[in-house]
Amino acid sequence: MKNVCKIVLLSLCIIACNNEKKEVQKASSEDQKVKVLKPKLIHEVNGLTHCESVVYDSKRNVLYASLIGNRENGDGSIAKISLDGKVIDTMFVKGLNDPKGIAITNDKLYVSDVTVLVEADLETGKVLKTHTTEGTQFLNDVNVASDGTVYVSDTANSTIFALKKDGTFSAWLQSDALEHPNGLLQVKTNMYVAAWGNMVGPEGKQKQSGNLLKVDMATKEITKVSKDTLGNLDGVQIYDTEKLIISAWKTGKIMTINNKGDVKDILTVGRSVGDILYIPEKKLLALPMNIQSQLLIYEFQEVEE
Numbered sequence: 001m002k003n004v005c006k007i008v009l010l011s012l013c014i015i016a017c018n019n020e021k022k023e024v025q026k027a028s029s030e031d032q033k034v035k036v037l038k039p040k041l042i043h044e045v046n047g048l049t050h051c052e053s054v055v056y057d058s059k060r061n062v063l064y065a066s067l068i069g070n071r072e073n074g075d076g077s078i079a080k081i082s083l084d085g086k087v088i089d090t091m092f093v094k095g096l097n098d099p100k101g102i103a104i105t106n107d108k109l110y111v112s113d114v115t116v117l118v119e120a121d122l123e124t125g126k127v128l129k130t131h132t133t134e135g136t137q138f139l140n141d142v143n144v145a146s147d148g149t150v151y152v153s154d155t156a157n158s159t160i161f162a163l164k165k166d167g168t169f170s171a172w173l174q175s176d177a178l179e180h181p182n183g184l185l186q187v188k189t190n191m192y193v194a195a196w197g198n199m200v201g202p203e204g205k206q207k208q209s210g211n212l213l214k215v216d217m218a219t220k221e222i223t224k225v226s227k228d229t230l231g232n233l234d235g236v237q238i239y240d241t242e243k244l245i246i247s248a249w250k251t252g253k254i255m256t257i258n259n260k261g262d263v264k265d266i267l268t269v270g271r272s273v274g275d276i277l278y279i280p281e282k283k284l285l286a287l288p289m290n291i292q293s294q295l296l297i298y299e300f301q302e303v304e305e
Contacts, residue, residue, distance in 0.1 A: 036305050039254075039267050039285055039298035043085025051079075051288040051295050053111075053141070053235075053275035055102045057122065062088065063277070065288055065295055066099040066111055073097055078111060078125070083284070085297055092125040093118075101141035101184075101275055103150065110150050110163075112139035117152055117163060131169040136161065141235075141275055143184035143191075145217075153181040155196050160184070160215075177222045179210050183236040183275060185244070191215040192225070194233035194246050212236065212246060212257055227261040235276035247276045247287070254287070269296060 050068035057064060062080055067090065069075035076096035080088040093109065096118065102111045107122045115136040119129040138156035145151060150163040151172065158180050162172035176198075183194030195210030209229035215222050231248030239245040243256040245266075254267040254276070272291040278284070283300040 034305055035302045037283065037300040038303050040301050041296060042299045043295075043297035045081060045085050045087060045295040045297070047087070047293065048079055048090070048288075048295055049075075049293050050290050051274070051293060052100050052290055053102045054277045054286045054288050054295060055104055056277055056279050056286075057104055059107075060122075063286060063295075064092065064102055064104070064109060066096075066102050068098050068100070068290070069096075071098060076113070078102065078109065078120070081295065083282075083297075085295075089125075093120045093127065094125075095127065100139070101143075101152070103142040103144045105144040105148065105150075110142050110144070112142055112152050115139060117142070117150065117161075117169065131163050131167075133161065133169045133171070135159070135171060140182050141184045141194075143186055145186045145191075151184050151186070151191065153184050153193070155180045155182055160191070160193075173215065173220050175222060178213065178215075181213075182210070182232075182234050182249075183246070185236045185238070186217070187238065187244075189217055191217055192236050192244060193222075194236040196232050196234075196249075197229065212244070212261075225259065225261055226257060226263065230255070230257075230263065234274050237276060237278040238280060239278060240280065245276070245278050245285075247273045249273060254285070267298070 051065050053066040055064050065079045067077050074095050076099045077091045078093035079090045080092040096113050098114045099111045109120045111118050117131040120127050140153045140155045143151045148165045152161045158178045159174040160172045163169045179195035181193045182196045185192045193213040197210030209231050210233045212225040214225050232250045234249045235247040237245050239256050243258045252269045252271050252273050255263050257263045274288040274290050277286040285298040287296040
């Protein structure tokens, strides 16, 4: 009888130990789970004819998107859209030819339009001025620096132009090392450039993919951030304190990249994703889709992995 009791007690101890082990493993597994941000499509805005760029107006809590139109003179415009995906006005700024990059500052909207930089009133949408200078060919993205200077990339001739506060508009930096710049973003003392890539390869045949570049705004020294070419880059935005978020037009990839050049794919949409917008405080990502004539709005939501 004593042996039977010993066997029963030993069995109970083994069962208890196994249950305790399972509980420890379960708790350890739960501890290892981390919360990450994942994009979820919340709004799909259609009918935006060849939407190219989007910007956020925090004062009025609305989005502005450039609509290239059907490439007829005067059929391009800037649309006003609510954050919940409702189109307020597709012709807020009208009479443009082929509008692309947009930036806003001091109740003014600046948009590149082929060879000119258009300045419009944010209250009325009325065009106030057009700025141009010798040598502009294919003006693309627009970025307003902290000192009020408006920078514009010219993808065709691998140049960045600058509109200074005194109204002068001229080339700021021209270099093949800019790799035909597209997206622009000033962060502190640097201008980040999302490069489209060399238009023609070394043998004059194929197009080469672009890099994410960094330009020291004081010395104008150009350095590569990306370790490898990333595609025909278009948009660049701040993602968080350590990373930027970039888009590749041809592949439809949305990626994050840090200063060491480490890249992480976070989303792939259709070909022709343009000059993207990310609003960190709202965790909203807006993707203008050129060929599809739509604007996709994503919200980054926390999920466990």
